[in-house]
Amino acid sequence: MIRRLRVNSTISDEDAAALRALPSSVKQIPEGAAFVREGDRPTHCCVIMNGFAFRAKITESGKRQILSFHPAGDMPDLHGLLLERMDHDLAALSQARVAFIEHRHINKLLEARPTIARALWRETLVDAAIFREWIVNLGTRSAASRMAHLIAELRERLTAVGLAADDEFEFPVTQSELAEALGISAVHVNRVIQSFRASGVLDIQRNKVTLKDIEQLSKIGGFNDLYLHQQ
């Protein structure tokens, strides 16, 4: 989490120690299980310790839209600190270890340490910037470009926290989950992956993304990392 915060903000060793000292309870969340639900009144913030989490919303017709993916280090429900009720679900993509920190402990820390308050504020701003980028992605790009953009973004975010090698990273996602994130049919996800594999851009096998031509991937996805605001 500290490594994650340092991607976007400057955190002193003292602040890092204060963050480390936060009392938390760690839970193992099974694959696919929601650990915070729409309508909940959260009393804790969570930090993904390992594995992946995702945010999702289910529509009135029962369709699910995946809103974002969260690797280790992310704190995907920081806004729960100030907004009373959850407006979406938070679930584990693969089996994940998640640390839960009581709001009162975080609030105390924020009052004592303005640098941390600024860093967490920045986190929620970058979070919103990523959502803006996803709107552009889903609203304007072809299916292949959407997927390329998502993969390029994940690579950038994972590299920043040391979770991606040059040409591969873990991403335990199914084709139907990719379809739910990209707003395309699962069959078409399969077609797009096949065409990426055939043209030597990338491959997604169960749980792992292999990148073969990163430059081409960024070009197809129209990816520009400005919105990630990494320092």
Added chain:
Amino acid sequence: MPIFKFDISGSRPFVDGNGTELASAEVAWEEAVRLVRDIEGFLEPGENWMLEVSQGDAAIFRITVISEDIRRT
């Protein structure tokens, strides 16, 4: 759950090797409609293609898209 295959023939053919597990034929139809929306973005004037949805060995739905470039005719 039954397995449905979504094969595309025509200008940009696609053979659905493994198929997709779906709850029912109704869900397969919804998937077919979404797939048509995804691939119509590539349609060029004068191209035709057909999506055939099959369950087991039997085709159950077919969607055909025909486009014409009137300027050439």
